[in-house]
Amino acid sequence: MKKQGVKERIIETASDLFYNQGFNQTGINQIIAEAGVAKASMYQHFRSKEDIAVAYLIARHSMWMGKLNDSVSVQNTPKGKVIGCFDYLLEWLNEVNFRGCGWQNIITDLPIDHDKIRDQAIHHKNDLRLWIQKQLKDEGKYESSEELGDEILILIEGAIILSQIQKEKWPITAAKKACIKLLN
Amino acid sequence: MKKQGVKERIIETASDLFYNQGFNQTGINQIIAEAGVAKASMYQHFRSKEDIAVAYLIARHSMWMGKLNDSVSVQNTPKGKVIGCFDYLLEWLNEVNFRGCGWQNIITDLPIDHDKIRDQAIHHKNDLRLWIQKQLKDEGKYESSEELGDEILILIEGAIILSQIQKEKWPITAAKKACIKLLN
DNA sequence: AATTAAATACAGACAGGTCTGTTTATTATT
DNA sequence: AATAATAAACAGACCTGTCTGTATTTAATT
16 A cells, blocks of 8 residues: 655645645644644745645645536536536535635635735636636627626635525525526 | 724724735734724723724614615616615725625635624625515515515625626626626 | 654743632722 | 712733744654
8 A cells, every 4th residue: 555645644634624624724733743844845845834725725726627517417507517517516515515716715704915825716716717707608608608607606605605604505506596687 | 173982993903904904914913003002001992803893894784775775766666676786885895996795705614613703794695685675575566576676686696706807897888787687 | 774654842932711809990988 | 169989991921722833863764
């Protein structure tokens, strides 16, 4: 059995902790303790706590977009895939007890000068925005797939944050209904 | 000239700091320094940092709902008032450089056992939800004002968080368009 | 042997909260 | 009005704990 590399262990542990308990509630001493890594080793691989968070967000983006694509792959049409986003949200957020979005959660209470983290959030949201707009364009029946895509993205973001606040699923199901209305 | 009370000064200073730089980025030493209050005095009025935050959120709720009502009061119909929410968002969020929503910002990275803060966020969002649903019901032309109200609320929440991430106004204008589509 | 990683200690700063004595402001009494 | 008592607020020190990051030595891995 090949032991997981130090860097990977740090990223994995930090990802879990940053996501579930919050960036500001997670100290590096906890990360190294739970990852079974020495602090100096950690600083060999990462220049700062912010850089660990960046690695977390990069890994998360890859994982998240991948899972989204997997989830909606069963849909036959681009439009179906867009609507399917909400099924994915429902399944994922229910599974994490409505903990919400890693990017939303980290950007709302961010130490000053942590612009690398901010850039990751913008990157992720732009990727998702383009993904939605592309699906709608591929569907070929919407005059304004960009405008519509923006509106769907806002529904997704709103559903995530509101389900987090309320710890309930109704925002997601309501957002799906609104999405269907806008697309029909 | 009556000097503002100690408690009020703490709440006002903490409100400004919590909102603009974040709950976790604001320490009590900064609060007392900027409020010109002794720490012991602060702890005479508030049991904990969490209690200060609760006072902040209570004051904010009152202020926020008041300003919303003022802003939409120029609209002639309940429906106009709901759509007017987005104009209020645009003005307010532009003014605070898209800093976003006090409740969203605090609940996303919250120390454990701070349930009083959580309760304030739920209370605020429920109030807003009921306010929107009431407007739509008063309009008298929607069969399902509750469902529609939920959808509008999600648009509002999504517009706020996304404009914060992007530091742009397009999420708000897009959300307004979606709102109009859903209401027409 | 070279590289990587671990263990440990440290530095400086900061966190939220407590305590004691002093000062100031307000209230009550004369 | 003056004085005394009370309440509120302040100043400074202190507490325990934690934060992020650095330095050194030793151990483990390649």
